[in-house]
Amino acid sequence: xxxxxxxxxxxxxxxxxxxxxxxxxxxxxxxxxxxxxxxxxxxxxxxxxxxxxxxxxxxxxxxxxxxxxxxxxxxxxxxxx
Numbered sequence: 095x096x097x098x099x100x101x102x103x104x105x106x107x108x109x110x111x112x113x114x115x116x117x118x119x120x121x122x123x124x125x126x127x128x129x130x131x132x133x134x135x136x137x138x139x140x141x142x143x144x145x146x147x148x149x150x151x152x153x154x155x156x157x158x159x160x161x162x163x164x165x166x167x168x169x170x171x172x173x174x175x
Contacts, residue, residue, distance in 0.1 A: 096132060096166035114162045132165045 120130035
């Protein structure tokens with residue numbers, strides 16, 4: 095079982111700060127670890143289509159944001175991170 099919590103703080107600057115936390119126990123049928131990162135940042139960036147030969151760094155950004163993701167379930171999927 096995974097426990098996760100998110101706390102949202104509205105700052106005086108008008109921005110929002112989000113804090114994420116979880117337990118650190120990871121286990122499978124035969125192994126366990128008490129040191130496991132289950133909450134990670136995930137950046138999502140989408141750019142406009144590139145012209146032929148155009149460098150990615152020159153592309154116009156359509157969307158750029160960072161999300162948090164909490165992992166739970168079978169440890170076989172942890173290689174994704």
